[in-house]
Amino acid sequence: GNSVTQMEGPVTLSEEAFLTINCTYTATGYPSLFWYVQYPGEGLQLLLKATKADDKGSNKGFEATYRKETTSFHLEKGSVQVSDSAVYFCALSGGYNKLIFGAGTRLAVHP
């Protein structure tokens, strides 16, 4: 079945550090891939997405490339800010447009 595996957190970084959050997936067919972000006490916000192999999603300095050969969709940002502190969820679209989420990775950025 379809599944998403994310690196375990928490990830703790200093401001302006480089961020990578790994995400790999298992899926039949060709799913779309997403990164969502959840700030404390809030719902999820779509951060970026990619709908086919080699697509790169980007938003607010974050990027992720859909790698079919490695079944990965790693999230990267060149210079994190304190305001990026949140929980990040990798997800894929399963059958019937259902989203399958990874466990989430908590990011804490310190000044």
Next chain:
Amino acid sequence: GAVVSQHPSWVICKSGTSVKIECRSLDFQATTMFWYRQFPKQSLMLMATSNEGSKATYEQGVEKDKFLINHASLTLSTLTVTSAHPEDSSFYICSARVPGLAGTRETQYFGPGTRLLVL
């Protein structure tokens, strides 16, 4: 665009009472909405898919009679937790798809969530 709201944002109730949570698409019509449950520091668990004008489709292990879903209009879905118990305390989040918009068929937009505490 693609704003989803939920009401209430948090609710405290006594054990045995029922609680209704509303999910609204504010600037689009949503034929399909989704209800999730999230436990502290955990991922989202899909509870059910809410389809306008028809019965909801529940995920395995989710009690239909416990979690009643009504999607009576294209902009509103409701989740009613019946005879709530402390173990129902959780963060409930809804989402909606934006139909007909190129490139967004599979994108879900999420509400801010409703925190339920059952005493």
